[in-house]
Amino acid sequence: MVEELAQADDSVAACVDAPAWALPEHDLIAALDATHRLEQRLAAVKLALIREVDGRGTARAQGASSTAVWLRDRLRLTIPSARRLVDLATTLDTSNPGIRQALADGVISLDQARVIADTVETVNRSADAETADKAVGVLTDWARQFDPTHLRKLGTRILDHVAPDAAAQAALDAEARRAAHDLHLTLSEQTDGRLRLTGTLDTETAALLRAAIDPLTTPSGPDDTRSPGQRRHDALAEVCRLTLRTGELPDNGGDSAQIVITTTYDALTAKLAAGTLDTDLSLTPDTVRRLACDATILPAVLGGTGQPLDVGRQRRLITGPLRRALVLRDRGCAFPGCDRPPRWCHAHHIQHWADGGPTSLTNAVLLCGHHHRHLHHSDWTVQLAGDGHPEFIPPTWLDPEQLPRRNHYHRRT
Helix, strand or coil: CHHHHHHHHHHHHHHHCCCHHHCCHHHHHHHHHHHHHHHHHHHHHHHHHHHHHHHHCHHHHCCCCCHHHHHHHHHCCCHHHHHHHHHHHHHHHHCCHHHHHHHHCCCCCHHHHHHHHHHHHHHHHHCCHHHHHHHHHHHHHHHCCCCHHHHHHHHCCHHHHHCHHHHHHHHHHHHHHHHHHCCEEEEEECCCCCEEEEEECCHHHHHHHHHHHHHHCCCCCCCCCCCHHHHHHHHHHHHHHHHHHHCCCCCECCECCCCCEECCHHHHHHCCCCEEECCCCEECHHHHHHHHCCCCCCCCEECCCCCEEECCCCCCCCCHHHHHHHHHHHCCCCCCCCCCCHHHEEEEECCCHHHCCCCCHHHEEEEEHHHHHHHHCCCCEEEECCCCCEEEECCCCCCCCCCCECCCCCCCC
16 A cells, blocks of 8 residues: 555656646646545545554554544644544444445545534434435435535434434434533633633533622622623632632642742742743733732742752652652653643652652653553653753664654743
């Protein structure tokens, strides 16, 4: 297959610089149609390869936490795009073979294949394989006329065409699934560090939220000019503060649930600079000083490159001041290609404690749960480079030269 794809690559490369302006209109349109058809056929090949990579466990063998994460680094995709490819590859492999064949024939596009696969999944819940085959045939014919958006709308009524008796029950089942699926809470980070909060709560959760914030949304007096939305915002913040003060939340990444802010002593006392959260977002000097009034201050001595040199007394376990120093240095999971934040990470002894390794900053690295386990059960090794930051040596079967690799997803100072 590799040889055939190389030949196809050469053929396509020859077309890149071909003068399109010289083509008569008929040939121009024919070339566009051929290009689109070839694109869909290649998509079918790509999905088959992704399915095989996923089935073999190639991603995890190479240290990635999932095939989607591996594809992100390998093909420079976004995680949502990579995840959609993995999901569609799985669906086409396990769903009606007619969908994959239509894509391979260039009859339908990748987006249309997603729509047809989603619709056939619904049909399979309410009808037999023969009905699903009919649905694929009908939708494939419609795909010649309608774009993915219109095709999805038509697909919602597909049972009316291929299995009228099952349509009513399918509608009820779909409504029940939709109600459960719609329950979510989405936290979207904005470019300025703010968070957009959207979601749909069930009746019980909605009642709990209202019971918690309603007493705190009352205007503080006649001079309170906040809007109702602003009062609900401040009420939610207060609920979070009250919850953190109880000390009853489970540990998060080895520490009690808390927010951690890094700043300099001079900046704190003179209101000169912002502080930095462990998520790399900034807070204003006034906010940092206000939070410092009700906080534990941990002095940290930093080297010239911002490397933590001393953060309080040493402990046997990597917790407290030592863990916070580790967060300052690694900023998250240090394994190459991982973007897990500090609160999802464990502190790993580079030289194991059982083998006499000390509990110190120079013998520790921050790893998420997956990569912590992977490092213990694979031939990867980790060491601190000359600048004090961790680097990972891959096994020889993955890289015969064993060139050190670093994580580039976390900001370095």
